[in-house]
Amino acid sequence: VTDAATTGRGTGVNGDTKTLNTYFSNGTYYLYDTTKPMSGGVIQTATAQNRSTLPGVYSTDADNAWTASNQRADVDAHYYAGVVYDYYYNTHNRNSYDNRGASITSTVHYQTNYNNAFWNGSQMVYGDGDGTTFAPLSGALDVVAHEITHAVTERTAGLQYQNQSGALNESMSDVFGYFLDPNDWLLGEDVYTPKVSGDGLRSLSNPESYGQPSTMSNYVNTTSDNGGVHINSGIPNKAAYYTISSIGKAQAEKIYYRALTTYLTPTSNFSNAKSALLQAASDLYGSNSSTYNAVKSAWDRVGVN
Numbered sequence: 001v002t003d004a005a006t007t008g009r010g011t012g013v014n015g016d017t018k019t020l021n022t023y024f025s026n027g028t029y030y031l032y033d034t035t036k037p038m039s040g041g042v043i044q045t046a047t048a049q050n051r052s053t054l055p056g057v058y059s060t061d062a063d064n065a066w067t068a069s070n071q072r073a074d075v076d077a078h079y080y081a082g083v084v085y086d087y088y089y090n091t092h093n094r095n096s097y098d099n100r101g102a103s104i105t106s107t108v109h110y111q112t113n114y115n116n117a118f119w120n121g122s123q124m125v126y127g128d129g130d131g132t133t134f135a136p137l138s139g140a141l142d143v144v145a146h147e148i149t150h151a152v153t154e155r156t157a158g159l160q161y162q163n164q165s166g167a168l169n170e171s172m173s174d175v176f177g178y179f180l181d182p183n184d185w186l187l188g189e190d191v192y193t194p195k196v197s198g199d200g201l202r203s204l205s206n207p208e209s210y211g212q213p214s215t216m217s218n219y220v221n222t223t224s225d226n227g228g229v230h231i232n233s234g235i236p237n238k239a240a241y242y243t244i245s246s247i248g249k250a251q252a253e254k255i256y257y258r259a260l261t262t263y264l265t266p267t268s269n270f271s272n273a274k275s276a277l278l279q280a281a282s283d284l285y286g287s288n289s290s291t292y293n294a295v296k297s298a299w300d301r302v303g304v305n
């Protein structure tokens with residue numbers, strides 16, 4: 001038997017070449033990464049073959065050159081899952097979403113023309129998009145980070161996915177999406193409207209440009225979208241923008257990670273989030289620090305007491 005961890009080459013959704021951690025077994029290569037310190041866990045990628053059965057079948061290749069057009073979504077889901085794993089391990093000393101080295105499973109080519117991505121409680125799932133609203137959704141690092149952060153949130157704060165706690169759940173995923181992709185304040189720009197440049201799914205710096213409020217006074221009371229979780233997330237997102245702009249990414253990501261994993265709870269609302277972030281800032285930098293004051297100022301500016 002000649003099973004072995006191998007290194008492949010792949011083409012991503014946007015035509016970029018990247019190196020892949022793959023696995024060779026019985027004459028076939030798999031998107032199966034055994035290189036991480038996951039004590040048995042792996043990063044593995046599968047395809048639903050445009051149907052709805054999950055997880056589908058492992059993505060395979062004959063020569064470890066993953067360059068076919070129908071492999072691009074697979075390549076990026078696999079590669080970006082590894083990037084996000086490394087981020088949580090290296091920056092926050094967290095070993096996968098459960099902090100116990102759980103395998104990270106992604107399935108691409110879910111259904112047809114599916115303009116969505118989600119964490120289903122066990123794995124990540126990505127549609128191919130319809131080519132107008134979205135390109136294949138695994139093609140954006142901030143989208144993959146958003147989805148994996150849903151899993152982290154689920155295993156830590158457990159923020160219930162409705163109303164203010166749900167908007168915080170969404171915001172945490174967007175904020176860690178920014179931490180993984182700090183080149184811009186947009187979310188999903190690498191896969192959103194492939195025929196239009198410069199736009200994104202949401203903006204942390206200017207939520208209004210995508211129909212989101214950025215102040216508590218403009219909170220949207222609605223029953224749709226689980227109480228507007230993708231709408232009202234603009235308010236904590238704007239607070240995060242102010243915070244990061246003031247204290248920088250290095251301190252902000254420590255504060256956000258500590259608040260998410262230590263202080264937030266399933267029913268936390270925006271005011272509780274302000275307190276959680278202030279407590280984390282106090283723990284890490286002191287309650288008289290400029291860092292603490294920047295967090296307070298950010299949440300004051302969005303009208304959360």
Ligand SMILES: CCC(=O)Oc1c(C)cccc1C(=O)O
Nearest residue numbers: 115116117118142143146187188
């Ligand atoms: C930034 C990633 C994102 O928001 O993914 C979703 C999409 C594209 C549609 C519906 C829900 C989500 C989500 O993960 O919340």
Ligand SMILES: [Ca+2]
Nearest residue numbers: 142181186187
């Ligand atoms: Ca981005």
Ligand SMILES: [Zn+2]
Nearest residue numbers: 146150170173
């Ligand atoms: Zn989300």
